[in-house]
Amino acid sequence: MPLFGNWNFPTSIRFGAGRIRELADACKEVGLRRPLLVTDPGLARLSMVSSATLSLRKAGIEVAVFSDVKPNPVLANVEAGVRVLRAGKHDGVIAWGGGSGIDTGKAVAFMAGQTRPLWDFEDVGDWYTRANPAGICPSIAVPTTAGTGSETGRAVVITDPATKTKKIIFHPKMMPQLVIADPELTIGLPARLTAGTGMDAFCHCLEAYCAPGYHPYAEGIAVEGMRLVKENLARAVRDGRDIEARGHMLAASQMGSTAFQKGLGAIHALSHPVGAVLDTHHGLTNAVVMPYVIQFNRAAIEDKIVRLARWLNLRTPTFEGFQQWTLDLRREAGIPHTLAELGVKAEHLEKFSEMAAVDPTAGGNPVKAGVPEMRRMYEAAVAGRL
Secondary structure (H helix, E strand, O other): OOOEEEEEOOOEEEEEOOHHHHHHHHHHHHOOOOEEEEOOHHHHOOHHHHHHHHHHHHOOOOOEEEOOOOOOOEHHHHHHHHHHHHHOOOOEEEEEEOHHHHHHHHHHHHHOOOOOOHHHHEOOOOHHHHOOHHHOOOEEEEEOOOOOOHHHOOEEEEEEOOOOEEEEEEOHHHOOOEEEEOHHHHOOOOHHHHHHHHHHHHHHHHHHHHOOOOOHHHHHHHHHHHHHHHHHHHHHHHOOOOHHHHHHHHHHHHHHHHHHHHOOOHHHHHHHHHHHHHOOOHHHHHHHHHHHHHHHOHHHHHHHHHHHHHHOOOOOOOHHHHHHHHHHHHHHHOOOOOHHHHOOOHHHHHHHHHHHHOOOOHHHOOOOOOHHHHHHHHHHHHHOOO
16 A cells, blocks of 8 residues: 555645655645745755755745744744745745744744734633734645654744743644645654654654543544554664655654644653753653653553553553563664753752643643652653653
């Protein structure tokens, strides 16, 4: 069965190798005549971007590129992108890249016609209703990593340098109108980034699956996403040109972000402060803290984890068997075992615990976790104690 298809869940997705050649057609379908392509500086220098912009111009589409984007995007990146979009009279955005490029691109499209500051739309209560829907530009997303799944999400994560916190900005219309998911664009991604982004996809699925509440659609998607990661992440890390493994991981990434509308939890709550302060890779940080959070949540999730272990056809379908399998998967992918290896020190833990306890994702954890509980998990993750 070829890895190729047109899907409409949760948005319109053109999936398959070589489909980036349909970018001009996709722009016309969405109504973009003068798009701003938003990406990161590294990708902006690659032939994939120059080839795409050349093909767009040949098709009569006047495209410009904006690439002032940090690996953990900050407010200034979004504001600069909005200025460029307005000055160039661009009618929408092509959000191109991993989580940083796509999140920034979506935020630029969202803010294009807003008069209030970005932080007024933080994912708190009904703050999203403050936005003017008519001021949101259309967007197309082109993922080049299999991790965040931001291309199928209705939110972005932007760092506030003033407070050194990651903030989630949400609006239903922030989801791109169309996604081109071409696994060829992920070929050649370094093994370390393949591992970190792939584990991010797994963490999204796992936290969505474990989050409390009734959402069988999200749980079903999450389970299949985890199966795809189980069978393909190590392959993609070993051989960067394994197009089949790359394709399955790209699908798993999108499934993770689709599933986590059910909720996230302490994995992300612990990871966000570390990334905001120490500028660590988000997916890698999630992967490091994951087993310590699984252990903390055991009393609330053991039955579900045993069921998941059976669905994944693990050799030992128990809680301990699942935990050992995740540790083995991390080891095979080259993920560090402790937060200390990412630069987290004892003096960070008080502040990080306070930040994690109020992170928007903390409320979805299966076991209530305030400052003392977050501190306990941080201490375990720094020491490598399970």
